Amino acid sequence: MYADLKYLFKKKEKFQISLLLIGSIIMAFFEVVGVASILPFMSMVLDPDQISSNQILSFLFNFFNFDNVETFLFYSGVAVLVLLAFSNFFSAFMYWAITYFSKMQGHIISMRLLKHYLSNNYLFFIERNSSDLGKNILSEIDRVVKGVVLQALQAISKAILTIVVFTFLIYINPFIAIISVLSIGGAYFIFYIISRSYLSTIGEKQSIALFHRYRTVDEAMMGIKDIKLKSLERNFIGRFRQPSIDNARFSAQGLVIAILPRYLLETVAFGGIISIILILLSNDVLISEIIPVLSLYAVAGYRLLPAVQNIYSAQSMIKYNRPALMIIINDLKEIKIEEKNELSNEVNQMIKFDKxxxxxxxxxxxxxxxxxxxxxxxxxxxxxxxxxxxxxxxxxxxxxxxxxxxxxxxxxxxxxxxxxxxxxxxxxxxxxxxxxxxxxxxxxxxxxxxxxxxxxxxxxxxxxxxxxxxxxxxxxxxxxxxxxxxxxxxxxxxxxxxxxxxxxxxxxxxxxxxxxxxxxxxxxxxxxxxxxxxxxxxxxxxxxxxxxxxxxxxxxxxxxxxxxxxxxxxxxxxxxxxxxxxxxxxxxxxxxx
Structure with missing residues (x-):
């Protein structure tokens, strides 16, 4: 499937994706800096003597000529807050950039597909159902944008964040970091393995349901006079009812499967925090040392849990919307670069009709x-x-x-x-x-x-x-x-x-x-x-x-x-x-x- 994505993007759009990936790496860097600043700040709050004993903190204290520890702690807290605020601001900016790119890509693909359809010869329209073509442009592309392009970009962005934050946590405490990621990541992986086949099946069924909805509505509107004369309203409402129910049901199932593990994993995450406390206490670690580490993992968990959930949700939605993606890609593959297919109004060779x-x-x-x-x-x-x-x-x-x-x-x-x-x-x-x-x-x-x-x-x-x-x-x-x-x-x-x-x-x-x-x-x-x-x-x-x-x-x-x-x-x-x-x-x- 991923090899086929090349049909969705042209050279300019691939360059824009590269910029988004660079932005995601920068975002991950700011996230780590924000998370990393929690540990020294909480250590200073619990043990102010660390300001003089720590070389970096001592240098900063003397370089900015602070008069007392309280003032240094206040401005350190402000600095941590600014870092976290800037990190959140940049994350919001990246979310906007990814969303805007995805939506505009929907517009671009819709235009390409409409141009492709209209550029085909008359025989193409004899063989294809007009409701199916309308469904592809108006509905399936929306599924591809929301359920594949947007999800994939957000998943890549969150994956980069997860890798960078996880690397930092390994540096702090390898054992706890590996156990935490394996338990959370493993649970999501199991969920995905169990549900992926079902997601693909209901995704295909939704495409079929969408086609029947579009066709029934088109036929009802085109034949309204006959419908009124012969009192066929109930007939067409009945034809519309089942595919409409199927569409709603499959759509709901896909969304629920994508979000369901989050509620279980939140319980696991809180249990993990308690486990970290117990592990550290069992190793005779002082409370003054536990709280900074706990604060670090709490903030890291606050960042990581939604990121991992986003990766799982994105992969689930991609699997669910894959049938729509393949419908669009199969049509895009047929696009040929010809004068006729470019809808050019220029006539290559003039012809005279005199005889x-x-x-x-x-x-x-x-x-x-x-x-x-x-x-x-x-x-x-x-x-x-x-x-x-x-x-x-x-x-x-x-x-x-x-x-x-x-x-x-x-x-x-x-x-x-x-x-x-x-x-x-x-x-x-x-x-x-x-x-x-x-x-x-x-x-x-x-x-x-x-x-x-x-x-x-x-x-x-x-x-x-x-x-x-x-x-x-x-x-x-x-x-x-x-x-x-x-x-x-x-x-x-x-x-x-x-x-x-x-x-x-x-x-x-x-x-x-x-x-x-x-x-x-x-x-x-x-x-x-x-x-x-x-x-x-x-x-x-x-x-x-x-x-x-x-x-x-x-x-x-x-x-x-x-x-x-x-x-x-x-x-x-x-x-x-x-x-x-x-x-x-x-x-x-x-x-x-």
């Missing part, structure tokens, strides 16, 4: 499928003509469109624009010439203007282009009748609009970028006949102004196309104008009737 689009012997099948969805299709689309694709469900219409759009890479064959084959170097240039209107229009909870100029910052929206696109989409009369016109909010996913209004916003969005090619994939299938006529009027007004590619749900929507291709089982079964196909193809005629 035609050629679909040249295209074959395509989806992963884990043995059958070709597109099986050797070849055709040409002249510039500024309108082309229709018809066929039954599963005939390959939408998949062929996705290949033309450059969303799917064909297994064989290619797309040629004029005389240029589409490849990775010129794909962005080609896609910049295309706009796409799907069957279901996705709308953001923003203004009509922001939805037409989708993805563009509000201050950068060209209002004149918005109005022009709305006019071409036959949307302007509806918008002008609204009180706030183009600033009208549409609601979540356009809930405040009718189906036809949403569809026309989708068309206006496609036209905002002034494309050379407009692709409509069953864009009117969800509309009633009257609304469909309005939308088709808007589309047909664009004929001969740009290249139209229309996938038909109802044959009447492609009646006026220059050429129609009839697909069946991934092949072109027939082609011609609407009237030609009606006269010579019985299946087409049946679909049109």
């Amino acid at each position: 035609k689009i050629t679909v040249n012997d295209i074959f395509f099948k989806y992963p884990k499928s043995e059958k070709n969805v597109i099986d050797g299709i070849s055709l040409s689309i002249l510039k500024n003509t309108s082309i229709g694709f018809a066929g039954s469900t599963g005939s390959g219409k939408t998949t062929l469109i996705d290949v033309i759009l450059g969303l799917l890479d064909p297994k064989k064959g290619n797309i040629i624009i004029d005389d240029t084959i589409i490849n990775k170097q010129n794909l962005l240039s080609w896609q910049n010439k295309i706009s796409y209107v799907p069957q279901t229009i996705f709308l953001i909870d923003e203004s009509i203007s922001s939805n037409i100029a989708f993805g563009i910052k509000r201050e950068e929206i060209d209002h004149d282009r918005v109005v022009k696109a709305a006019q071409l989409a036959n949307l302007d009369r509806f918008v002008e009748d609204l009180p706030e016109k183009y600033d009208t909010l549409v609601g979540e996913n356009g809930v405040k609009l009718s189906g036809g209004q949403r569809q026309r916003i989708g068309i206006a969005r496609a036209l905002y970028n002034e494309p050379e090619v407009l692709v409509l994939d069953e864009a009117t299938s969800a509309l009633d006949g009257i609304t469909e006529n309005y939308v088709m009027e808007a589309i047909e007004s664009l004929s001969n102004k740009l290249t139209l590619i229309i996938v038909a749900h109802r044959i009447t929507t492609i009646e006026n196309c220059d050429m129609i291709y009839f697909l069946e089982e991934g092949k072109i079964k027939d082609y011609g104008t609407y009237n030609e196909l009606i006269s010579k193809n019985s299946q087409f005629k049946k679909m049109a009737s």
